[in-house]
Amino acid sequence: MAQKTPSRELMLPASIQHSLEQHFAATIRPIKPIYGGDINHAVQIQIGQQTALLKWRVQPANNFFVAEADGLACLAAAKTLAVPAVLGLSQSWLVLEWFEAQGRYQAGDLGAGLAQLHRNLGPSFGYSRANFIGALAQPNQPSTNWAEFWRDQRLWPQVELAAQAGHMPKQRQQQCLRLADQLDRLLAHQPQPSLVHGDLWAGNVITTNTGQPGLIDPAVSYSDRETDIAFASLFGGFGSEFLSAYQAMWPLPNEYHERQPLYQLYWLLVHLTLFG
Secondary structure: OOOOOOHHHOOOEEEEEHHHHHHHHOOEEEEOOOOOOOOOOOEEEEEOOEEEEEOOOOOOOOOHHHHHEEEEEEHHHHHHOOOOEEEEEEOOOOEEEOOOOOOOOOOOHHHHHHHHHHEEOOOOEEEEOOEEEEEEEEEEOOOOOOOOOHHHHHHHHHHHHHHOOOOHHHHHHHHHHHHHHHHHHHHOOOOOOOEEEEOOOHHHEEEOOOEEEEEEEOEEEEEEEEHHHHHHHHHHOOHHHHHHHHHOOOOOOOOOHHHHHHHHHHHHHHHHHOOO
């Protein structure tokens, strides 16, 4: 989930600018708004002589940007795909390295890099902290049982959030409950706990200064690697070279397509809660 399109009147609130200038001990000058997305405001800024990206929210959830910075650091430590460096952080804003895109990244480079990212394995499914999927809390309690993790830490929390938002009729809740009862059978395979981006749609992949693909806005965890591929396939935008390059590096099991709808359901539930 990406940042909200800011109006020009919202380019930089005085309170945010004051906080930034105190943090960096430098003059902050907004350059231009960054358009696209639905969660945060974003602006390209000048910090002294350095160009950077600023994201902010007026009232973010507690540790919202802390969790994002942690996810970026986790991806950067894997040293597979480019990730913008975190330059500054508070509860209300996040400042990132600015990439001046050189052309358009090659989809094959993204696919190959993602396969390498997924080779980073964890001791169990989950993550060391809860984080966020879009603006919604994403629990990550560790589990060694994949079906249990996907049910209890992914699908069912989103079913409950959708119900609380008034978007989940009782009949649909019962259908989801019956599905949850079948997950031990439907997800009976035993995947490795791979490091995944967790929110892999086209808007969260950027082009770096050197023309390589870079990742932003993560919702990281150690999960079945197929979940990243499933979400990347849900809305499109990556092209056939992406999947071909991934498959060349680490082929997906033949049964992946049977599980794909179960994985895509998570992000469909997220969109249901966020957008109705």
